[in-house]
Amino acid sequence: MKKLLKREGVQAFLASIICILLGLLIGYVVLLLINPNGATESIVKLVQNFFVSKRANLRLKNFGNTLTKTIPLIMCSLSILFSYKVGLFNIGAAGQYVAGACACLYAALGWGWGWLPCMLFAMVIAAVYGAIVGVLKAYCNVNEVISGIMLNWIGLYTANTILSSVKETASPYTLYLDKENPSALLPNIGLDKLFNNSTVTIAVPMALIIAIVVSIVLNKTRIGYELRATGINKNAAKYAGMAENRNIIMTLAISGALAGLGASMLYQTGYMRWECTQSSVPAMGFNGIAAAFLGGLSPIGTIFSSFFIQHITDGGSNVNTNFYSSQISDVISSVIIYLCGFVLFIKLTINKMISRSDEKKGAKN
């Protein structure tokens, strides 16, 4: 039993499960405090998400919606995870995501590009946007969190400005992609029929493959070896002759590309349009932080954690609005996401408990 507990993977999994349960529990308590009548029903429905639907068809369709929104979350959390492994906290993923969204939407609506060029363009622009943070960090020693947060806002308002030229005249939203330029929509490769939902696209298998590629790059290649060494011990990396500045910039560029790709994978499904008057940075990049930690900082883990987070976020809309105001769903899912950040703390606690019981044993011997 203890041997099992000592294994890194088991610990990560256990810590994530504990966080989820704690989050649900606290969410439930919040509901109880506000109004005990609908609490149990609401929390159950929240966890059920699309299973709530009576008709199989609708269930499948809602499952597809959750899946579509899970994809950008996976990409954002991969973006954060990749930097994190190299010792950088890429809170700018949110801004890089915005840059990607802006790039692919403008290329699609303004220039009428096809889906693949749009997607690659989003990647490149977001990579450049990420690289700015890297250059500032490498050559001016600007903390990546500070410059990241500032660039998030710069990105948001720049995107609003640029995309205003391709918005509907009567609303703040950008034009419908499927009406203006259907060629920019991601191909469905038959998944739309499977899920009875036109927004389920090639993005789903792509994201899964990218997660696996990130895992392989980090663990099995020379670049991964070098980047992780730089992340764990910058001084040793320098001593070993690694180009640390280049590594920092490259890392943030790759992170940016991942986040930008995530944006393209959502906006090019036609599921969502950009609101040109929005005054807050889309939460996707920030939720990616929670997903990365909940996934135990493993690329494969993020697939599941991202899905879970999106699942409860969507499930939040099932909360009974007769008893609670409609924002309650955000509160509950925020509480759960917030607790996801505690994964490392719980892991540490598990470790401490093990070593304490070891110490006791040692004292007896």
Added chain:
Amino acid sequence: MESPYAIEMLNITKRFPGIIANDNITLQLKKGEIHALLGENGAGKSTLMSVLFGLYQAEEGTIKKDGEVVKINDPNDANALGIGMVHQHFKLVECFTVLDNIIMGVEPVGPMGFLRKKEAREKVIALSKKYGLDVDPDAKIEDITVGMQQRTEILKMLYRDNEILIFDEPTAVLTPQEIDELMQIMRNLAAEGKSILFISHKLAEIMAVADRCTVLRKGKYIGTVNTKDVTMEELSAMMVGRNVNFHVEKKPATPGDTVLEVRHMTVASKTHSNNAVKDASFKVRRGEIVCIAGIDGNGQSELVYGLTGLEPLTKGEIVLDGKDITKASIRKRSTSGMSHIPEDRHKHGLVLDYSLEYNMILQTYFESAFTDKIGFLRRKNIRNFSDKLIEQYDVRSGQGSITSARSMSGGNQQKAIIARELDKQPEVLVAVQPTRGLDVGAIEYIHKQLVAQRDAGKAVLLISLELDEVMDVPDRILVMYEGEIVGELDPKKTTQEELGLYMAGAKRDEVKA
């Protein structure tokens, strides 16, 4: 009846998972004596002191103050009992004055919350006169010598009326002359009734100043002796458990042609506006060990940074094997035949959270033996290479190649670095304090490796702070003082006293490159 002991630690046992750090140790400090605590690294000295300071709780044993059992739960309890310590690394605020540092935490305050510095100053001056501790109360810590910083630390304890004074390896940072001064201060303190615990592994100092000496080895209590009744050899045998050959066996050197030449090297300092290395020039030839000696902080670290490429030179050039490498990258220097055993193995030498095998390829991971054409690591080759080095250099670790470097002992971490650096077959080996913090057995091993490099016709540049090492290992000594090379000495002809004068800046000659 009053107890003759100021503090007693009786039958102290402290266990950690897997090891017993202190096994039934007894230490009795008489009032007014200087008592040495002797032991190698890892013998349990630090653990014992941490127990005394309440940082750890012993599983068994009692602590008595003036014959009465006391419970020390945290450092505040220790302070209240009058126990004070001068740490190896001083705990001083650099930009405060000596006086500010002394009163910090126990500032005399008037009714309105104003500091009463005048009172404090008078007390400090009185104390420094009484014990012969020469300090300038208004000088800033960053401007004064290490010796004076240490005296500030001692005054800190006296200002708090501490009765039991612990000195943790106090001589490591001092010149031989400053060491003599410190010894005198310790004698004065003891004569005034203070009880002193002197932690050290330097036998000569213990013999010179201590009344009694308690020896620990591998967590066990070996014994307490009167220093008058034993010889240095006996003490060392008690400490190590066998007779140690202090002298490094080596044949006379047969130097060949110059491998490394440094001309007018100047390196800027990171901490102040002066240059850390000023116009240093020297040569290292095949088949010789050249040692750069000096007190810590006289530019040796920066000299190495400049040499290995970690910091740029502001002036001068470096020639390795006939090629100018002044502007070459770290990687280029490494691949052109320079190996570097860094000063700080945790900061530079190892990626602690990597496995041992990944650390073994830290500088060669990009070579075709370890990375294939697409960029994947050749894990099998890496494992074989690491296993080979582990066997060849006798690196001991829990799980072999896959052991996390963090979990290895300091000596074996150092052996791993040495294995990696020597396997590169360097033309010149730059070894910076390669024996720092290691036990006698590991030191012997490392010295042998250095001599073996020399005998294989390679050049070795050793940077050391340990006087014994400086006198014993090299074929030539260069002394550095305030960033300059102030003297070249022949270890066979010079004495520690002469070396000390050069190190303290009291003597210098013009050294030709």
